[in-house]
Amino acid sequence: MIKAYMNWSGGKDSSLCLHRIKQDKRYSVESLLTSVNAAHNRISMHGVRRELLVEQANAIELPLHTIELSEQPGMAEYEQAMMERVGTLKAAGYTHAVFGDIFLEDLRIYREQKLASMGMECVFPLWKVSTKELMEEFLGLGFKAVIVCVNEKFLDKGFCGRLIDESFVRDLPDNVDVCGENGEYHSFVFDGPIFKYPIPYTSGEIVYKRYEAPQTTASSDNRMDQASTFGFYFCDLLLP
Numbered sequence: 083m084i085k086a087y088m089n090w091s092g093g094k095d096s097s098l099c100l101h102r103i104k105q106d107k108r109y110s111v112e113s114l115l116t117s118v119n120a121a122h123n124r125i126s127m128h129g130v131r132r133e134l135l136v137e138q139a140n141a142i143e144l145p146l147h148t149i150e151l152s153e154q155p156g157m158a159e160y161e162q163a164m165m166e167r168v169g170t171l172k173a174a175g176y177t178h179a180v181f182g183d184i185f186l187e188d189l190r191i192y193r194e195q196k197l198a199s200m201g202m203e204c205v206f207p208l209w210k211v212s213t214k215e216l217m218e219e220f221l222g223l224g225f226k227a228v229i230v231c232v233n234e235k236f237l238d239k240g241f242c243g244r245l246i247d248e249s250f251v252r253d254l255p256d257n258v259d260v261c262g263e264n265g266e267y268h269s270f271v272f273d274g275p276i277f278k279y280p281i282p283y284t285s286g287e288i289v290y291k292r293y294e295a296p297q298t299t300a301s302s303d304n305r306m307d308q309a310s311t312f313g314f315y316f317c318d319l320l321l322p
Contacts, residue, residue, distance in 0.1 A: 095182035
């Protein structure tokens with residue numbers, strides 16, 4: 083079997099992607115890899131606390147590896163940290179990296195080029211599948227997720243902290259991709275078929291932050307695209 087690691091954001095697309103790749107007997111997914119804001123101990127861009135990320139990995143029963151980043155990393159810092167961690171995984175026998183990207187062509191090309199330079203191949207189980215179909219599959223499988231971050235350009239503060247369900251989908255504006263593929267929102271998955279048990283959490287305060295947009299996109303899990311010139315609302319999740 084092909085030894086692979088999952089690029090894990092803790093959100094909806096990563097969860098569905100991991101579920102799909104686990105059904106493919108060609109691959110053995112043996113680790114999770116997540117970009118973390120080391121200054122605040124939170125998942126990069128999603129803002130989820132490290133302890134909840136660790137709890138997810140425990141419930142999935144896969145080792146967790148992290149790319150430790152500063153609060154607002156530039157491309158050079160991101161790429162150096164990413165390549166160092168991927169190099170460690172390659173030395174451990176990993177040959178493939180799994181991503182939950184759906185339709186962002188430039189991001190896929192970026193990933194493939196960077197990892198190919200290290201002798202790693204990329205796998206995209208959700209690629210070009212209708213996001214409407216993916217959302218229906220996500221909900222139909224019994225996954226449960228909460229919105230932890232929204233981009234104010236697309237969604238108002240009221241969406242932050244909501245559960246992803248049929249009412250959430252109905253309330254999304256027409257200009258918002260149902261899976262948030264353009265960075266409209268990010269989520270935290272706390273239950274579903276890939277988890278041995280549901281992740282307990284309580285919702286804390288909702289905070290507002292603004293970010294400067296860098297010159298180039300690094301990764302969807304650490305996404306800082308043009309929309310990043312706008313502010314973001316974050317719902318802080320806590321372990322009970």
